[in-house]
Amino acid sequence: SSTVTLQGETEKEKNKEEEEEKKVQNNVNTTADSEKEKGNIVSYWGVPPSKVANKDGTDWKWTCFRPWETYQADLSIDLNKHHVPITFLDKLAYWTVKSLRWPTDLFFQRRYGCRAMMLETVAAVPGMVGGMLLHCKSLRRFEHSGGWIKALLEEAENERMHLMTFMEVANPRWYERALVFTVQGVFFNAYFLGYMISPKFAHRVVGYLEEEAIHSYTEFLKELDKGNIENVPAPAIAIDYWQLPAGSNLRDVVMVVRADEAHHRDVNHFASDIHYQGRELRESPAPVGYH
Amino acid sequence: SSTVTLQGETEKEKNKEEEEEKKVQNNVNTTADSEKEKGNIVSYWGVPPSKVANKDGTDWKWTCFRPWETYQADLSIDLNKHHVPITFLDKLAYWTVKSLRWPTDLFFQRRYGCRAMMLETVAAVPGMVGGMLLHCKSLRRFEHSGGWIKALLEEAENERMHLMTFMEVANPRWYERALVFTVQGVFFNAYFLGYMISPKFAHRVVGYLEEEAIHSYTEFLKELDKGNIENVPAPAIAIDYWQLPAGSNLRDVVMVVRADEAHHRDVNHFASDIHYQGRELRESPAPVGYH
Numbered sequence: 001s002s003t004v005t006l007q008g009e010t011e012k013e014k015n016k017e018e019e020e021e022k023k024v025q026n027n028v029n030t031t032a033d034s035e036k037e038k039g040n041i042v043s044y045w046g047v048p049p050s051k052v053a054n055k056d057g058t059d060w061k062w063t064c065f066r067p068w069e070t071y072q073a074d075l076s077i078d079l080n081k082h083h084v085p086i087t088f089l090d091k092l093a094y095w096t097v098k099s100l101r102w103p104t105d106l107f108f109q110r111r112y113g114c115r116a117m118m119l120e121t122v123a124a125v126p127g128m129v130g131g132m133l134l135h136c137k138s139l140r141r142f143e144h145s146g147g148w149i150k151a152l153l154e155e156a157e158n159e160r161m162h163l164m165t166f167m168e169v170a171n172p173r174w175y176e177r178a179l180v181f182t183v184q185g186v187f188f189n190a191y192f193l194g195y196m197i198s199p200k201f202a203h204r205v206v207g208y209l210e211e212e213a214i215h216s217y218t219e220f221l222k223e224l225d226k227g228n229i230e231n232v233p234a235p236a237i238a239i240d241y242w243q244l245p246a247g248s249n250l251r252d253v254v255m256v257v258r259a260d261e262a263h264h265r266d267v268n269h270f271a272s273d274i275h276y277q278g279r280e281l282r283e284s285p286a287p288v289g290y291h
Numbered sequence: 292s293s294t295v296t297l298q299g300e301t302e303k304e305k306n307k308e309e310e311e312e313k314k315v316q317n318n319v320n321t322t323a324d325s326e327k328e329k330g331n332i333v334s335y336w337g338v339p340p341s342k343v344a345n346k347d348g349t350d351w352k353w354t355c356f357r358p359w360e361t362y363q364a365d366l367s368i369d370l371n372k373h374h375v376p377i378t379f380l381d382k383l384a385y386w387t388v389k390s391l392r393w394p395t396d397l398f399f400q401r402r403y404g405c406r407a408m409m410l411e412t413v414a415a416v417p418g419m420v421g422g423m424l425l426h427c428k429s430l431r432r433f434e435h436s437g438g439w440i441k442a443l444l445e446e447a448e449n450e451r452m453h454l455m456t457f458m459e460v461a462n463p464r465w466y467e468r469a470l471v472f473t474v475q476g477v478f479f480n481a482y483f484l485g486y487m488i489s490p491k492f493a494h495r496v497v498g499y500l501e502e503e504a505i506h507s508y509t510e511f512l513k514e515l516d517k518g519n520i521e522n523v524p525a526p527a528i529a530i531d532y533w534q535l536p537a538g539s540n541l542r543d544v545v546m547v548v549r550a551d552e553a554h555h556r557d558v559n560h561f562a563s564d565i566h567y568q569g570r571e572l573r574e575s576p577a578p579v580g581y582h
């Protein structure tokens with residue numbers, strides 16, 4: 001049966017290749033020829049790979065993000081804002097986050113590059129879970145989202161880009177990979193449940209997590225300035241994502257990442273505050289594109 | 292305790308309002324004043340509502356999508372493409388979808404407006420589940436996504452916009468709402484599990500579901516042309532989302548929605564084909580912005 005499959009697939013591919021040939025002749029804008037050399041699957045099912053170019057006309061080299069998703073970080077954001085916990089739920093959120101800091105500090109000590117990489121694998125979860133739950137709710141209730149689905153999904157994508165960046169300067173060891181597996185399994189389910197029970201609490205927790213993130217990136221900067229961590233050149237992916245000038249270094253990257261975290265802090269405290277007012281998120285338009 | 296909360300919140304709001312006043316004086320670009328009249332929460336946590344304008348300078352009226360997410364549908368797409376099932380798994384996917392059509396046809400008969408509305412609540416699930424699972428995988432494995440997370444999430448958002456559109460022309464009755472609740476609960480979990488076990492199979496099923504969607508929108512068009520369904524003016528949300536000319540009607544909307552489904556069909560059959568080649572999605576760049 002698997003032989004039949006392969007033959008079937010091969011024949012279909014031939015047909016596709018013929019179709020493609022026609023397209024290239026008709027001057028359709030595809031990268032088909034260059035991709036073909038690399039042996040990738042192209043124009044399968046009539047979907048030509050999108051040709052994305054830089055401003056100067058050269059090929060865009062990333063597939064995990066595109067030029068229209070890049071931006072310049074707003075470094076003027078207030079890094080010291082803090083939501084003073086008043087209610088019981090806020091205090092619970094605050095102390096949950098604070099109690100998580102102890103084992104984290106103990107585990108990573110001053111290895112801030114490694115710490116950043118590991119924590120970003122966790123940071124990208126809440127936005128995705130929240131966005132997904134709001135999406136399903138919007139469908140079930142036939143309701144508009146107020147832009148919150150998009151805002152939370154954008155937060156998740158932004159956090160994933162933080163991870164893609166720190167991956168370039170730190171390398172996860174096998175036991176760190178195993179730890180990420182476990183932590184994701186636990187945290188994904190905990191946040192999923194938590195968000196279903198109390199989005200007010202869930203967003204508050206993320207708000208406080210982001211406050212801690214700002215703190216640890218500030219410590220990272222101090223170590224860089226002291227020379228305890230080498231200020232290596234910025235990874236290429238970071239330069240393209242945050243539109244950084246050529247010759248930027250790790251310090252510049254940590255600066256823009258920290259600004260991102262401050263934005264996430266505001267968005268999540270804001271979301272929690274809306275719930276505190278007894279309203280639903282969709283009633284107050286989400287800050288879209290607020291990095 | 293809840294009184295304390297409310298007082299705390301009210302005091303905080305006053306402070307925020309003062310802060311806001313300052314911002315307005317400083318000519319910061321906010322919609323604060325107009326929002327305040329409506330009694331909405333504004334500039335909370337220093338997040339000013341984003342001011343979004345149309346090309347002609349008038350205010351953008353939607354919060355669930357923004358001008359940069361609108362597009363003109365590509366109506367030239369081939370509506371008759373069909374993936375001939377050869378392997379056992381493909382046949383299983385094909386007959387799963389075909390067997391789901393019987394009860395659906397029986398339930399809706401020729402109420403295509405209602406049918407479209409109800410089915411779009413289901414159609415928006417696979418993209419979200421697939422995107423989320425790929426996101427988590429990317430984090431766990433420290434791997435780039437190849438753009439597939441974004442592509443699948445975009446599909447989910449596109450389907451949700453289909454729902455927001457059909458909601459304007461059909462009204463769900465209470466038992467239909469109850470049905471959506473149940474179906475989403477079952478389908479979300481089934482697709483989640485299915486995608487974890489075999490993304491190859493999951494994407495193939497969606498490919499076939501989209502083929503059926505094209506068919507039922509074609510039937511919808513026939514009923515409109517026969518005059519059995521009234522060709523009412525297009526909802527405002529549809530005109531803005533698909534950049535339709537003023538004076539468009541329901542028929543024009545069904546045309547662009549059908550084109551969207553054809554694009555989803557291609558993307559999902561493509562994704563399944565990549566898995567059939569024994570590759571992972573991230574190895575072949577996703578067709579981003581392929582509506």
Ligand SMILES: [Fe+2]
Nearest residue numbers: 120123159162
């Ligand atoms: Fe981050």
Ligand SMILES: [Fe+2]
Nearest residue numbers: 123210261264
């Ligand atoms: Fe963050």
Ligand SMILES: [Fe+2]
Nearest residue numbers: 411414450453
């Ligand atoms: Fe749809």
Ligand SMILES: [Fe+2]
Nearest residue numbers: 414501552555
């Ligand atoms: Fe679809």
